[in-house]
């Protein structure tokens with residue numbers, strides 16, 4: 089069985105994720121709506137959010153998650169072993185614990201260090217993490233029922249293309265970004281024709297403040 093997966097992002101009217109003035113306080117207020125027990129983050133989002141997450145730390149144990157703590161678990165997709173600041177991430181107030189998803193190509197030294205530091209990790213997939221299997225293991229072995237994806241269009245794109253997302257929730261900000269450099273919240277480089285377009289069913293529309301619109305869609309299966 090798989091957990092319910094929600095992609096929740098702030099975007100411009102043209103679906104871009106960067107270069108507009110985002111209302112982060114409002115974003116995190118709406119996040120509460122999902123009652124996630126796991127925040128699934130892309131490594132790039134984590135590293136972009138705080139460069140300290142890339143810094144080597146002493147090989148000391150990282151505090152384990154406490155069962156009675158109702159904050160979500162932070163799970164970072166990181167087959168390339170770029171995230172190293174596990175004590176730093178664990179000290180952030182948003183999460184009750186940290187965990188990472190690796191693949192067969194993740195360097196052995198990194199896996200050994202995760203083991204020594206007590207950072208729980210799941211190894212799936214060949215060159216990249218097998219997201220379906222990882223989600224199934226998060227559900228089965230860690231009791232994860234609701235996952236909110238905290239990422240850019242890359243991880244969300246892979247999850248959406250694999251049919252693993254149940255809900256798409258976007259806060260549309262009053263800006264047109266344009267250009268081709270700032271990425272869209274859904275990147276699908278493998279899309280070849282209209283056969284791969286993902287149909288959605290609108291289930292919620294809300295105006296937030298003066299200019300932001302919150303749209304919620306179910307992904308049609």
Ligand SMILES: NC(=O)c1ccc[n+]([C@@H]2O[C@H](COP(=O)([O-])OP(=O)(O)OC[C@H]3O[C@@H](n4cnc5c(N)ncnc54)[C@H](OP(=O)(O)O)[C@@H]3O)[C@@H](O)[C@H]2O)c1
Pocket residue numbers: 096097098099105106110129130131132133134136137164165166167168216217218219238239240241242243244246271
């Ligand atoms: N506006 C918003 O609401 C919002 C929210 C979050 C982030 N952002 C912005 O988005 C940007 C980062 O987004 P991004 O799209 O560059 O990166 P991302 O989605 O955060 O991270 C890419 C992740 O996807 C994984 N991945 C890529 N291909 C995969 C595959 N085939 N199978 C399994 N996993 C795969 C990578 O894993 P490996 O490392 O294992 O390769 C990596 O963890 C940042 O600028 C951030 O600030 C905006």
